[in-house]
Amino acid sequence: MDLLTEKWLPVILSDGEITKISLSEILNDNVRDMAWPRADFQGAAWQMLIGILQCTVAPEDKYVWEDVWNEGIEEGQWNEALQALAPAFQFGEKKPSFLQSFDSLDSENGPIAGLLVDAPGGNTLKLNKDHFVKRGSVEKICPHCAVMALYAIQTNSPAGGVGYRVGMRGGGPLTTLVVPQEEEKYPLWKKLWLNVLPQENAPTAAQFPLIFPWLTATRTSEKAGNVVTQENAHPLQAYWGMPRRIELDFHDTCQGRCDLCGENHESLLLQMRSKNYGVQYDGWLHPFSPYRQAAKDPSAPWLALKGQPGGLSYKDWLGLMLEREDKFNKMQPAKVVSAAGRRKNLSLWCFAWDMDNAKARCWYQHRIPLISVSHPELFRDALNKVLVLASEALSLLRNGLKNAKFDKPKEAKFDFSMVDIAFWQETEPAYRALINALAEDPQRNDALTHAAVRQWERDLHLYLFHVFDRDALTDPDSPDEILLRQLTARQDLESSYRKNKARKDVLALVE
Known part of the structure; x- marks a missing residue:
């Protein structure tokens, strides 16, 4: 054929x-x-x-x-x-x-x-x-x-x-x-x-x-070192x-x-x-995949991102669009994404198998916006602060739920996977509105951009307590000591969130 x-x-x-x-x-x-x-x-x-x-x-x-x-x-x-x-x-x-x-x-x-x-x-x-x-x-x-x-x-x-x-x-x-x-x-x-x-x-x-x-x-690769490189x-x-x-x-x-x-x-x-022992590849940067490298080791290899349980969430988007670095990793987008440059009205089609060694657990695919901005460094800096606050807020929510549910929360084991997946999915619409505003005005000069940042922070705050109240305050007939523990956990969550440095950093973007 x-x-x-x-x-x-x-x-x-x-x-x-x-x-x-x-x-x-x-x-x-x-x-x-x-x-x-x-x-x-x-x-x-x-x-x-x-x-x-x-x-x-x-x-x-x-x-x-x-x-x-x-x-x-x-x-x-x-x-x-x-x-x-x-x-x-x-x-x-x-x-x-x-x-x-x-x-x-x-x-x-x-x-x-x-x-x-x-x-x-x-x-x-x-x-x-x-x-x-x-x-x-x-x-x-x-x-x-x-x-x-x-x-x-x-x-x-x-x-x-x-x-x-x-x-x-x-x-x-x-x-x-x-x-x-x-x-x-x-x-x-x-x-x-x-x-x-x-x-x-x-x-x-x-x-x-x-x-x-x-x-x-x-x-073939029966012998060590017989690898195919660029x-x-x-x-x-x-x-x-x-x-x-x-x-x-x-x-x-x-x-x-x-x-x-x-x-x-x-x-x-x-x-x-x-x-077995087919072609063994080493050192390639494939044009269709984003890569990461250990932040503190410039000699470490660049590794292609893989499929993961639950698929992508918006915390992953920035590293798929722009070069990014945090305390753990350096990130670079796929070559085809970098080459798209400042072209307008584009999206990314992202897909992968979530693999556990040889076992395929699920196929995930997403369409996410590909943002074109005039000042990518300002856009990246703002979104880094936003994502740090989102991650910190999720961590505070987990701790608050454990404190509400258990007498000895530090010793308790609790599966938060569904809480995590729901958090990133259900707060995504507010995040999309925010990145659209920041893409239009990365220098944050416009009053509408200021309002968008503040609205996103308010939406995040409301979401935390919606989930907490739904999952922790479930029984109005709870004994007084349990109700007191739950209300104390809620008060601590409120206090920790308002005092959080990441929240202050986000609000400082538009001060």
């Missing part, structure tokens, strides 16, 4: 119709979005298509980038650029085959469901713990879904046992892509183009084995990482309906082979 000419990409058109197109048709203005049956495939498809654009028609500089945004890409130029990639985009039994081991693997066949990040693993099946994602739910996959499953598992590759390498960004990396705020108004290619970076030199065919690792014998590979391999050694079985197939997309196909894939 030639991935450049085969109509294998499911898309939604401007009139709502869902159909399949080839890569050569991706620049059609009627194509609005991908239409994969799984959320992780949808995210993987965007990353793959951006990678193809980056490897074929990347602009030389920001001025050429603007020209393409305004005028598009000529059909002839696009088809010629795609054709150059033909050796790397063949999929099937014949080697080299897209994102699969160049060498045949001498391992036993396993179920095709092993391509899916959330498929139950061997130990899960052995212990009969496949409660939420059942065994046997995916047994047959069409070649079209298999291609995207391959890309998704290679880019998100979690820990999988001895020698099974994680992806270039670690297992379950957080991806942040730039999208328009009014996405429905733009064709898919323009949304993808927002994430294409200028590069001076186009890759040559001679460099393809350093970009597409399946074109040559796998650089120094011994091409920087564009960031889009085509291949930590897993995988070989699909194209011999034993069957006719029927794909368990993922539901379409009929005459050659459904049933089995795959895999082997």
